[in-house]
Amino acid sequence: MFKLTNTLTGEQEVFEPQDKETVRMYTCGPTVYNFVHIGNFRTFVFQDILRRQLSSKWKLKHVMNITDIDDKIIARSIETGQDIKSYTADYTAAFFEDCDQLRIQKPEIIAPATEHIGEMIDLVNRLLAAGYAYREGDSIYYRISRFPAYGRLSRLDKRELKVGARVEADEYEKEEPRDFVLWKAAKDAREPRWPAPFGEGRPGWHLECSAMAMKYLGDTLDLHCGGIDLLFPHHENEIAQSEAATGRPFVRFWIHGEHLLVDGEKMSKSKGNFYTLRDLLNKGYDALTIRYLLVSVRYRKQLNFTLEGLKEAQAALDRIKEFLFRLRTAKLEPGSNAILAGCLANAREQFEAALDDDLNTSGALGAIFVFISEANVALEHGRLGEADRMEIQEWFKVIDARLGIVPAMEHLVLDDKQAEQIEMLVRQRNEARRNRNFALSDQIRQQLFDRGVVIEDTREGTRWRQK
RNA sequence: GGCGCCGUACCCAAGUGGCUAAGGGAGAGGUCUGCAAAACCUUUAUGCAUCGGUUCGAAUCCGAUCGGCGCCUCCA
Structure with a gap:
């Protein structure tokens, strides 16, 4: 209904x-x-x-x-x-x-x-x-x-x-x-x-x-x-x-x-609180972040637009992106976790119910984040299987079809040549770390960071990704 | 003046009669780490603008008050 x-x-x-x-x-x-x-x-x-x-x-x-x-x-x-x-x-x-x-x-x-x-x-x-x-x-x-x-x-x-x-x-x-x-x-x-x-x-x-x-x-x-x-x-x-x-x-x-407000007032040229999409893109915010902010408040409630709000939207979006990246790169065993499958079914239900309820987008996003927490715990404890991953990825396709706010992962994938160079630097850095040459390892990390690559050391080894 | 919407933690924001008031951001402490990042754990509203009322029971219904916004004129 x-x-x-x-x-x-x-x-x-x-x-x-x-x-x-x-x-x-x-x-x-x-x-x-x-x-x-x-x-x-x-x-x-x-x-x-x-x-x-x-x-x-x-x-x-x-x-x-x-x-x-x-x-x-x-x-x-x-x-x-x-x-x-x-x-x-x-x-x-x-x-x-x-x-x-x-x-x-x-x-x-x-x-x-x-x-x-x-x-x-x-x-x-x-x-x-x-x-x-x-x-x-x-x-x-x-x-x-x-x-x-x-x-x-x-x-x-x-x-x-x-x-x-x-x-x-x-x-x-x-x-x-x-x-x-x-x-x-x-x-x-x-x-x-x-x-x-x-x-x-x-x-x-x-x-x-x-x-x-x-x-x-x-x-x-x-x-x-x-x-x-x-x-x-x-x-x-x-x-x-x-x-x-x-x-x-x-x-x-x-x-x-309802209207979008800027600093608590209706946007208008005479008040000088007027933004176009292009203005915001030029300030360095990306379009997906702006969409997320617009989607995060239900349509029939006034939305006070601030640059602070955009930063928060960016952070929320990053959380989704981090999760999807972690899910994608995790080494998983075959099979599925019944408890997690239950969480997923529940989240999907909540998500649908929220949108069916007069497009309650805030509620729908809430359901996503509850699930991300649960799935992160499962990942942390190695209790997430290959089948779970497939199911979750399917769900995020649905989320994207409905809300259009799922960050693209494709751009995180580099071509083989670039990836090879990065892998080489990561190996050099780990070599330095083994030798406790932290000055060198930090220098390599910085070098990678400067070309947009973030390093994460995990129990399963070093992970890297594009910013 | 008329009509309408809204007031939930430091910020954003769900919940609209009944389990311990979702979630995101920010902050604090901890686990992990050489450090960092990410993740995880704990933590931040005995209270939902205020005051009355209805009810066994209200953030949720009713009334009043205060405050914010919008529309009444082109406007998303």
Whole structure:
């Protein structure tokens, strides 16, 4: 039983795809006007964990949009003199490079807004025909008063605008301030525009998600995810557009990821607490460490991002790496240890149960570390068999498939020539140690360390590995 | 002002009615070692923001208070 917290009800509910076979999921993707920041990636990593979990149980059709037309993009493109298409193409490419680094899997369908203008125009036509939309000036707006369920998702329906809250400059054109734009008439000659029966212009932001989600996934989606800040007004508006057009529920489960904070506050450019993945990589942190940190706190809890936290994540990851290395290089007898096999079965169960429990990634990691301790004890006492090793390694493949946080071991393996050189130095060092020439042995150790090789003397002899 | 989330050890963080309050980091002591590294063992919350209440029993439910954060405006 896989449970998720559904924003619609505010409660955990058991999730099943409506057709029991294929999960239809839509996630709000990036607006490609700049490099995506680490807060955005927290959400994308959470969505990645979700998609991995869903894939382990059902078939999955996951659609993510790319917002490649909006005010900021237009402004930047005019500013830089670069045409919009190449401008957004650059940042889209950068986004997917970053995703690869963070081991974020690609959705089945990636939908750029500008390739779906036709679907959006159709949707506006349906809303106009049904009286849910109206023209004011050269733009088309959504008439919220026609949609009584408005505000149900965000529970903001009865709210009043805060005194002094900013209102849009073109408010006067609307019947009501809360109405939102579906189709914007072009104001500046340099703005991109598309022809439509109701006039040349470009789509409002909310429109693309409704149009593309329904195109690929049908009228009713199983899951729709995004950051908590999209709850209102974006997702509320999507519901209004979609349900007005189809008369059917738009989404069964709304799942929202909480924010990543920096120094206890929301990341924003004006506060200067803004990190991109590239910033952090340049500081020498690796992408896996960043992913680990993002995964280590459950998606619906705010995560305070600090460099200290990154160091702790690095240390935790090292513990996993050390264990896997030790497991891999241990000299083992054939057979299996029944007690350890029991620990493994228990750990696997705990791990699955945690992820099934609303993606409790912290709990899942806890199960891994409990097991590592148990297995380390077994290794220490030589009570771990070849069969156990195989089983454990299999489990770590599962862990990696689910969480994507298992350090790669391949890079620790050197080619024969390099390995031979290192082995030679290790032999020389042991020779020196036998002769109690510790000055020389320490010098060799340092020499190896300088080329990234760490020495460990164990009862079974000297072990070495790449840092 | 309205809506929502949160407050568990030095730091991060599970646990949301009932065994001794997971796990990671950091610190301390020990085993092993020429030293180191890794590993292992022991150790660090009679208490879960505070105060009341419900209950046989609460970190977990209810209320109040204090504190933090977010949303209400583009935003992951």
